[in-house]
Amino acid sequence: MDAKTLCLGALQVGDASGYEIKKLFEEGVFSHIHEASFGSIYPALTRLVDEGLASCTAMPQDKRPDKKVYSITDKGREALVGALRLAPAPDKVRSDFLFILVFGHLLPASQLDRLIDQRIAWYRDSLRRMSECDLSHKPASARFVNGLGRAVYRAAAEYLELQKEGLLANIEGAMVVPSRAAE
Amino acid sequence: MDAKTLCLGALQVGDASGYEIKKLFEEGVFSHIHEASFGSIYPALTRLVDEGLASCTAMPQDKRPDKKVYSITDKGREALVGALRLAPAPDKVRSDFLFILVFGHLLPASQLDRLIDQRIAWYRDSLRRMSECDLSHKPASARFVNGLGRAVYRAAAEYLELQKEGLLANIEGAMVVPSRAAE
DNA sequence: GGTTGCATGTAAATGGTTACATGATTGT
DNA sequence: ACAATCATGTAACCATTTACATGCAACC
Numbered sequence: 001m002d003a004k005t006l007c008l009g010a011l012q013v014g015d016a017s018g019y020e021i022k023k024l025f026e027e028g029v030f031s032h033i034h035e036a037s038f039g040s041i042y043p044a045l046t047r048l049v050d051e052g053l054a055s056c057t058a059m060p061q062d063k064r065p066d067k068k069v070y071s072i073t074d075k076g077r078e079a080l081v082g083a084l085r086l087a088p089a090p091d092k093v094r095s096d097f098l099f100i101l102v103f104g105h106l107l108p109a110s111q112l113d114r115l116i117d118q119r120i121a122w123y124r125d126s127l128r129r130m131s132e133c134d135l136s137h138k139p140a141s142a143r144f145v146n147g148l149g150r151a152v153y154r155a156a157a158e159y160l161e162l163q164k165e166g167l168l169a170n171i172e173g174a175m176v177v178p179s180r181a182a183e
Numbered sequence: 184m185d186a187k188t189l190c191l192g193a194l195q196v197g198d199a200s201g202y203e204i205k206k207l208f209e210e211g212v213f214s215h216i217h218e219a220s221f222g223s224i225y226p227a228l229t230r231l232v233d234e235g236l237a238s239c240t241a242m243p244q245d246k247r248p249d250k251k252v253y254s255i256t257d258k259g260r261e262a263l264v265g266a267l268r269l270a271p272a273p274d275k276v277r278s279d280f281l282f283i284l285v286f287g288h289l290l291p292a293s294q295l296d297r298l299i300d301q302r303i304a305w306y307r308d309s310l311r312r313m314s315e316c317d318l319s320h321k322p323a324s325a326r327f328v329n330g331l332g333r334a335v336y337r338a339a340a341e342y343l344e345l346q347k348e349g350l351l352a353n354i355e356g357a358m359v360v361p362s363r364a365a366e
Numbered sequence: 367g368g369t370t371g372c373a374t375g376t377a378a379a380t381g382g383t384t385a386c387a388t389g390a391t392t393g394t
Numbered sequence: 395a396c397a398a399t400c401a402t403g404t405a406a407c408c409a410t411t412t413a414c415a416t417g418c419a420a421c422c
Contacts, residue, residue: 001279003409009282012289019373033281039410042375065373065417084286085294088279096184096271098216098331099192103267104324106195111268112324140353141287141295148281148342155338159331170323185381202401220383225403248389248401 001089003044004053006036008080011054011072018042018068029142032126032149045070053079109168116164123157184272186223187231189213191263194237194255201225201251212325215309215332228253236262292351299347306340 010021025036048054053076058066135143193204208219231237236259241249318326
């Protein structure tokens with residue numbers, strides 16, 4: 001999904017500036033779903049206006065650069081729904097955390113311990129923020145996605161909490177216990 | 184995590200050719216964890232050899248180009264552990280599926296239904312393959328990561344199975360039921 | 367006085383995917 | 395016949411990240 005479609009989706013949620021769209025991808029509806037940086041958002045918004053898929057109104061502000069508020073047009077909404085109808089590309093995941101974990105046996109147990117604790121804390125924090133946001137006035141689909149995210153993060157946090165000690169014991173066990181058993 | 188570290192990790196698992204490394208990221212230990220394409224693997228392997236982090240042996244084959252089998256060197260192992268010790272970058276997820284789902288209320292229920300069914304089938308298929316692979320001779324950390332992946336996919340599949348009908352009813356309900364209730 | 371948040375945009379550099387180029391074997 | 399698997403590698407293209415450029419307000 002290209003930056004243009006991503007911005008179109010953001011504008012469908014509500015009128016916004018480039019800066020505000022970035023926040024939607026960082027902390028808002030689209031966090032944990034997709035990424036978008038200034039370097040991709042601003043050029044995409046310009047192209048969207050060029051193609052008549054969005055319109056732009058400059059809102060003068062005191063002591064700050066004009067805020068450019070973008071709105072999706074009818075043509076833009078059509079383009080969005082068109083893009084949404086295409087078969088989704090497979091999810092792309094890049095997790096340094098999991099890659100590191102695979103080689104846990106090469107690392108000091110203290111690092112693994114910290115790594116996993118930090119991950120659990122991150123999940124718990126994300127879960128809290130996902131529960132706190134009020135979706136009662138959002139469409140059922142937004143609540144559905146929120147629920148899915150929470151179910152997945154809860155499962156991950158619980159697995160890590162339950163299985164962490166077992167891993168740490170096994171990692172050390174692989175080095176220490178066998179030689180003892182041979183005594 | 185750059186392509187070089189990714190390849191170093193693959194070679195730590197076992198000697199391999201570029202072609203085999205790609206398979207590790209598609210169906211092997213690293214599937215669902217990270218991506219790697221030929222265009223990033225082959226140049227990375229060349230650089231790894233240049234820097235003395237890997238060595239390469241050409242295995243002549245009949246009727247096929249020589250298979251170049253790469254091995255990690257001691258220096259390479261040091262470089263890998265060094266990279267593994269750095270704080271992991273945050274996970275990067277790009278899910279067209281979730282992005283589309285957020286706008287479920289703009290789409291025909293039949294499309295949502297299909298989309299979710301396909302997703303459930305994908306999770307079930309992945310879960311089957313993740314259970315089938317024999318990890319009894321792999322380090323505990325590999326089993327731990329496998330278990331985490333399965334816990335997460337199971338949670339996602341179960342959520343979708345349980346909640347799908349509710350979503351479809353709500354999407355249609357938003358259009359149909361309220362007018363009935365007002366009768 | 368330093369950091370964070372607001373607010374926009376561009377340019378350079380990096381990095382990665384896709385497509386191309388080649389070609390035999392095996393299975394449908 | 396055609397697709398898939400095996401096998402390597404390059405080049406063009408695309409995208410993203412990072413840094414630069416600017417500047418005020420609010421908070422600590």
